[in-house]
Amino acid sequence: VTTIQFRQVVVAPGVIDLGVGQPDSTVFPLELFQRSSRVALDSVEQAEAEFFQYGAEYGDGHHRLALAEFLTGAYGVSVDPELLFSTNGNSQAIDMVCGVFTKPGDTIIVEEPTYFLARGIFADRHLNIVGVPMDGHGLDVDALAETFVRLRNEGTPARLVYTIPAFHNPTGVTLSEPRRQRLVELADEFDFLVVADEVYHLLGDLPKPMSAYVDSGRVLSLGTFSKILSPGLRLGWIHASPPLLKQLAGTGVVSSAGGFNPLVSALVTPLLAPEALGAHIAFLRQEYGRRIALVDVALRESMLDRVKWEVPHGGYFFWLTLPQHVDAGKVRLVAKNNGVDFRQGALFSSDAGLKNHIRLSFAYYRDDELIEGVRRLGHVLRLST
């Protein structure tokens, strides 16, 4: 018997875990990747195979050039290749940004709710987290301004704001354009950095990402291939202004090991053509759009009237609001015994609030299991509310 695990998430047999926020294996573009890897590996001579070496500090140059072109088209923002820094994906980017721009004991601001696994990264960096509420238009920027005034008066000014501006995890909400502008103005006024985790931006039809604001010198836009290609690549990027990138590229880890992931960057580069990655993203949007409609119908059929949700326009998640008195953490215990699971709202809260919420992902399962999972959840909620 071996205890070796072959993937991060292992769901118990018989359970449909609608909490898993990762792609199902059927959407990975294996053939596309096989082709692109072959192009990358076949097109070089031994002497030119630089991707086997320690890489350039900002990331592989060919990759950054192709990525800038891809993002300029996909984002509708002119992205300068010089302003891109390759990462191992957004989790590592968040960690690195915290390491460079904060020190242990600093206060940072997150949305209430926020991505629960980012909390572990902030805890690793010994940061104090303060949550600022959101509504249907994203982060409440007036509440943010008030929080900054309060923190300044208390002598603990926040160094950065971590936001998920598009198809937020867990709420699915997108930050409105006026609020994006206001956020950047506030960053100037209160001297903080905006760390924009744009992980889901391309999984829906949206106006410009926070990348559009990097010239302010206040914004780091974090992008990743995890949701548009594959999390196993561990490849992403930071788009930011030169002084910020210079600090990232000057870290000890980069000086010692070179830029991140040169070989994988080289394998992905041929894929960055619009007819390859662009077409794959179009497929993902269509596929997830279909699942959103499917889950919405299943919810309407299975949920009690007192359960509310907004239909998301992209990303991975539905955010359900249960009656005020219901503790979703307790419901979850019943759910697991009834073959279904999810993530309870309190996981995403900075002050143990949001107990009456549930996050459901439509990314990990295919149609039949999604429908069956929602049906089981409806049954469980009837039992426990």
Ligand SMILES: Cc1ncc(COP(=O)(O)O)c(C=O)c1O
């Ligand atoms: C908001 C958010 N940030 C980051 C990540 C992880 O990104 P990566 O795979 O690039 O580390 C996820 C994945 O679920 C996410 O939802």
